[in-house]
Amino acid sequence: MNIKALLELHYGYLFEPALLKEIEEVGKYKLIKQGEKLMELGQEIKGMPLLFSGAIKVLREDSEGEELLLYFIERGDTCAMSFSCCMGAGTSDIRAIAESDSELLMLPVQKMDEWMTKYKSWRAFILDSYHTRLSELMETVDTLAFMKMDERLMKYLKDRAMVTNNDLITTTHLEVAHDLHTSRVVVSRLLKSLENEGKIVLGRNNIKVLAL
The missing domain is CATH 1.10.10.10 (Winged helix-like DNA-binding domain superfamily/Winged helix DNA-binding domain)
Incomplete structure (x- = not known):
């Protein structure tokens, strides 16, 4: 698997060469089959996903075990909520399941904060991801309230x-x-x-x- 080629194809326009090189060195490639869980509620978070292909659906669960779909992560995306957990308690507040067969890199949590200060492109990517996910969450709220x-x-x-x-x-x-x-x-x-x-x-x- 040519990780360098995949990174340049999907993220070369976003990240500077030095960051791409670091991601290639520390990222772990995964192929997640449709229906397979990538992340579970309460699970210790050891990495954050960076998608090459496919789609991941992100869900929350209430105290009675009922699920609610929050949003989908698509190719070229990451999960801002995973990053938030990385920076906080270190356990997942979400469940993530492959909507279709998906290729991704898992990036170690130890690099998340370091890259925020070291690379402007990474900081912009994470902030943009937060903005996108917040917009999708607001859309979910509107859907529940008004549709x-x-x-x-x-x-x-x-x-x-x-x-x-x-x-x-x-x-x-x-x-x-x-x-x-x-x-x-x-x-x-x-x-x-x-x-x-x-x-x-x-x-x-x-x-x-x-x-x-």
């Missing part, structure tokens, strides 16, 4: 299709219900309604999004 469940469901399906660049989503009604913090019965009813409206096509453990 009806059928609108939330359609937005969720479109978002998943866009981050994977694939209008055929491999999933179950139960998984969708968990991500949207609702019941499987409600999701199944609304999916059938969306299919009747010609916006999606339901298959066995998959959903084809027609209205992108």
